[in-house]
Amino acid sequence: MPYRNKATVQGWVDDYLAQHPERTGSVTVLEKDFTPGPESGMVVVALRNVSTITYIQAGVDETGPHWLVTFEPRTEGFDMDAAGVTQLSEDLLVVAGLCDYLQVRTDEAMAAKA
Secondary structure, eight states, rough: GGGHHHHHHHHHHHHHHHHHHOOOOOOOOOGGGOOOOOTEEEEEESSOOOHHHOEEEEEEETEEEEEEEEEESSOOOOOOOHHHHHHHHHHHHHHHHHHHHHHHHHHHHHHHOO
16 A cells, blocks of 8 residues: 555655654664565654654454554553643653644545545
8 A cells, every 4th residue: 555655654654744843753664574565654753751662554354444553562660740640641642633634645645546
């Protein structure tokens, strides 16, 4: 499905970030499994105060493609004060918004193909 190539996903991420300058620390689009092609375009998000690897990628089931957020496991716990939790919640709102935006753009691309 060509909606998931890296260039398309990068364009969508750029559009989202331009509309939402309150972005998290870093958002990068990578080739999924480092293999260019139509199934690529994994979005890696670096949270500002948590070192958990976080990424957004599309999965496909019988109803079609769905963007999902993955939080890789950590080996250790972490402590935060109220300000740190507030910052983390702001980062997660951006991740959720970006995931939703990617879903909307994907749905539009799929409808245009139909």
